[in-house]
Amino acid sequence: MSDGFDVVSEAAIRDGTATDAYFLRTEETLEAADRNPRVVAEVTQDQFPTGEFDLLAGLKDAARLLEGLPIDVDAMREGQLFDGGPVMRIEGDYLDFARYETSLLGFLSHQSGVATAALEARRAAPDSSVLSFGARHVHPAIAPMVERGALVGGFDGISHVAAGEVLGREASGTMPHALVIAFGDQEAAWEAFDETVDPEVPRIAICDTYSDEKDESVRAAEALGDALDGVRLDTTSSRRGDFRHIVREVRWELDARGHDDVEIFVSGGLGPADLRELRDLADGFGVGGHVSNADPLDFALDIVEVDGELVAKRGKLSGKKAVFRTPDGGHHVGLADRADPEGGEALLEPLIRDGELVREFDVDAAAERALADAEAVGFRDET
Template sequence: MSDGFDVVSESAIRDGTATDAYFLRTEETLRAADRNPHVVAEVTRDQFPTGEFDLLAGVKDAANLLSGLSIDADAMREGRLFDGGPVMRIEGDYLDFARFETSLLGFLSHQSGVATAALETRRAAPDSSVLSFGARHVHPAIAPMVERGALVGGLDGFSHVAAGEVLGREASGTMPHALVIAFGDQETAWEAFDEAVAPEVPRIAICDTYSDEKDESIRAAETLGDALDGVRLDTTSSRRGDFRHIVREVRWELDARGYEDVDIFVSGGLGPANLRELRELADGFGVGGYVSNADPLDFALDIVELDGEPVSKRGKLSGVKQAFRTPDGGHHVGLADRADPEGGEALLEPLIRDGEVVRDFDVDEAAERAREDAELVGFREEA
């Protein structure tokens, strides 16, 4: 048994051996035939608009993967919503990028799925603090990808420390049930945390370890007094009952005792529907599996032009295409050399020219772009 982790190295991704075997055999065959056509290839999910938008993320990693290759590439910006048609276009000699297709699609597909779920969550509680708590559900090697996708989708922060080091963000989170159990009683654990942890860390007490949420929240407030910033309810679903009623009850009892400034944070198996139900009562949420476990989007890469002539495999659309956002929030897909829709904004923009990345990446700008686009297109509006 190997002592190492089952992780593909960065060098394997960069040299293109993190790929499907048939791409290497394609290279071998084309080289043996002394053939290397000039192509345009497009990355798409759906060929035509379906009325269901998704959020694009992973472009930064995709650009880093393709950097240095003898290609040009255009792509939508991170944080743009799309509905059919290309999200990325690559032009070059096929053998210059063929082996990178597997990793390219993986970068785009997985983080876009995470970011789309994060945006759904953000839209469900637009005025609340929402943190990504789902790193424990994924392979630790990809935690930074998950947390970055969560940020692109508009979440306020995340819990994973190493991901924070990669992304240049400080991880959030205070105490688990294990801390209370390790001390044997709630008050001792809360007091020990307050004495040990840096003062800039919020005092958010976990309040459902051994007894009723209301009881523990009152005891936390009485134990820590003005030092207490909030309580967190992370009750397992098997014990939860009517969670909305529980949160209302906790809020009532804290207010009745003069603890109006103590916030209530809720976590534990939450999704957008839960946030909509609780957003008027809770001050913040920790969302785990709904974001981190999101299905990757089913992107594919297809050659659409061969040596200057439009081509496509069966079921795909030939010719170089462009996608547009129309002023009414619509998504239009058409051939790139035809007239633009009236007032349409072209969404595919230069990403790489002669192998050099010509775009900067800022996760906050991407999140703001996603917020604005979601408003314009009516992304996942409530029924």
């Protein structure tokens, strides 16, 4: 037993021991039988379209895992929406990649779930600033995965410092309730922050620690004057009441006193429905658990050809497949050697050729793709 943190090392992921035991026993058995078939394997969630799209993420780590193996891999683009059929196809000798299945599916399943939830929130408030506040809900070792998934889903920023260093992004964030409590006085805390923290950091005062939101918001505006950029309301749900009414009150009182340039930011257990309700009042949102606690997508990897012959386990579809975005925003799944749908855009593209990674990754490009694709397919459209 290790005396350190309960974290699997990168070395274990790369050498394939971060896997389920039965894959290593499968290796042992096939090697003893001198059998190593040439296979086509596909990563899928649903076999046929269901009408419910999800967002593909985690592909960068998946590609790094498979890079260097003597295999060919095709995959959809990071930030692409899909609805049934394969998101990735692997062709090669089975023993060259068998032990990596567990980590491969983990990379894709978890971040795709996170990114899909982020896109739901982003679509709920398309004109607002939306930041990821959910790192505190997950194991710190996977905070970069959560923050990257949020960015792929279209979020404007992240809060986790170490994750930002991994991703090359500066973390956002101003002050918690703990700062006010440590001073024991709201004005003292706001003023100390303003006097201490880098001027480039926005002055966003937390305004619901001891008294009601409109009282503290007005006091913050009076204490900091023109230095105040905004107020943040993070009221616990047990004291929140009609949150929309509270935000309207705060806006009214600030405007009435000539502080119409002070923005209002809202956080605390928010999901897409809350963002839709408040988006006309609040300038920005911090979204945490809805994204960080999202269920992973239920991807599976299945062999669909062995030595050129069609095969499939019960409940799965045999044969190498292709997927397409149709002109009407639909998702089409078909056998790869059959006619393409008229006007369809093929979504599976080369990712690895004979072990060499042939694609680059850019989180901003993935986010742009996700937002454009969401518009095209009507992802989670609600009034």
